Amino acid sequence: MNPAKATGMRLRAMIRKESLQILRDPSSIAIAFVLPLVLLLLFGYGVSLDAKNIRLALVVEQADANTASLTGAFQRSEYFVPVSYRSIQQAERALLVNDVDGIVWLRNDFTARLLTTGNAPIGVFVNGVNANQARITEGYIEGVWQVWLSSFARQRGHDLSVPVELEPRIWFNAAVRSRYFLVPGLIAVIMTLTGAMLTSMVVAREWERGTMEALMVTPIRIWEITVGKLVPYFVLGMGGMLLSVAMALWLFQVPLRGSFWVLTGASALYMMVALGMGLLISTVARSQFVAGQIALVATFLPAFILSGFIFQISSMPEVIQAITHVVPARYFVAILQTVFMAGDIWPVLIANSAALFLMMLIFLGLARRNARKRLD
């Protein structure tokens, strides 16, 4: 038999064996399909960084037409759920026990100062425990204040002209919906998880059960084992990926402004990186316990925190920024957020795909070297 034909036969047999193993233990299929489904549903519906329904305590010490127009502005805002309190002490107690998220306090000289000296203070207290929410709340309160100021000036017959005003245009996401960037980012997290999880335990299981030695004594070569293991899990992982994209587009209405083929190509590349990570982990760890543990801490958590999916990479300390360069999810998150929201912007796509390609070569190369070393 010529060597090429023999390789083909061995490969086919290996792929068949892995596929059968997948079909017999439904947990692999569950990892590929149920995990993305559950996570996307939870995230898409459950997670949002937008501040809505902020519970705001309003304390007005001396009510009149001016204070009423200001509190009315808070009541009309879609961001706030205002509750009136009679004294600042009561409102502070409510802030202490988390009944409200913030306080707006108009002291009894508010109207007097408003009409004479100007600079009448509007006291605002926010609960700063969640600093991100506190900052966003602060921004919304100032937004209400500015709208009210200009309408107050108009009522009194003169234009209020602030010296400088920003005219913001938020590109790619004018409605500032956090779901638009969270859902594509989550696809990256899920694919990291499924890809690495799927493969990392497979080889470890063969070592643990002693079937690896059995494979080694057959004429099959190490790279044939590797390819034979990768192919079925690649197909499974891409199936999960397509499911996630379909949900993003049709269930969550995330716009896809780039092309579908660019998305598929980049995803296939990333799937290979994730599978490569999984293989590498499984060759380092010979037990499923260690392999699973490494997969969890080395793939899921970095993809969640260090990928730029939620936290801005450029704001991290430089040492940490350097570390993010070895987190493959970082490059895929950049690709996904760009393809979904901005379009096929080739400089971004090419630079990040090149980085992914390099990481794929490194992971697969290391995995292969490790696997061979185990033989002797």
Add this chain to the structure above:
Amino acid sequence: MKRSLQRIVALAIKELLAVLKDKKSRIVLVVPPILQLLVFGYAATFDLNDIPVAIYNEDRSAPSRELVARIIGSPHFHLYTYLDNDAQITPLIDNKDVLIVMHLGQHFSADLHRGDTARVQTIIDGRNSNTALLALGYLRNIVRDFNLDWSMRNGRPPPPATVQVRSWFNSNMESRWFIVPGIIGLLSLVITTIVTALSVAREREAGTFDQLLVTPMRPVEILIGKSFPGVLIGVVEGSFILMMAVLWFEVPLRGSLGALYIGMFLFILSAVGVGLMISSLAVTQQQGMLGAFLFVVPAVILSGFATPIANMPTVVQWITYLDPLRYFLIILRGVFLEGNSAGMLLHYYWPMAIIALVTLGFAGWLFRHRIN
């Protein structure tokens, strides 16, 4: 009674050895949590520093230069480049070279001096909308201060009313103070679940669990013995991370340590319960691992660790009541930042106790009732 205790102790020692005897699993339990704490403690922050900005200033007068100097002099922003025509804007934003482009038109200073409003076109990359909103907030603060100073110097009337914001519990609004206490909960959950989720599945795969069942040990004794390593490792690592949060990251610990430890113990017990339940349901270790993932990932996402629970739809908010991490995060942040005592946290203790009781009970029942 004494015999029972002896059996429990023997099993607990055996379980602890099963986890710790292998060098790799020892390393896996100790090194990653420390690395993660350091990396995440620094990385997981919503505060923005050094946001790259490009400035297109067509005006070049003293006031426009002053505004630009205030922006790029702030620690939040960092000047990427000056532009000299419109066409440069799109590629800079598209390629993610800058997050913000500010365009000051030719009439900027003329408008200012005339007493009109000078408008500054501000283009922001909205691919991460949270970052975009926060960056805009920082810019607005800088512009507000500029406006106040300008009005004062040039005799414009001040605004009739101004907002004075004070932030409680975290006066500088540092999001690290919010995230680092959360990491204590996050990492203890991951470690505890992993240690326990494979403990029964491993024995079932090896066939030794049936042997354990035919010994005189009662299911309750097996349950206690199997819980021991998870509780011990969880509490030890949790305490270590707690220490690092206070000494290394200097997050203020304002409340009572006792209140925090009651919470930590109940939380770890409930995580052990869920882990053992998953483990008893699983036939293979891969299934156990999958179960652990399917629990840990939603538990983290729905806990309020990074995104607030109040923003979730009502149905999802109900689901969060089943998540032990949800309660522990409230306890951690309450004790750390708000200085809460045990009495104030009672509401958050008992749900974890119930989760622990139900899951541990179910796991114990499964020991005997799931035999293939």
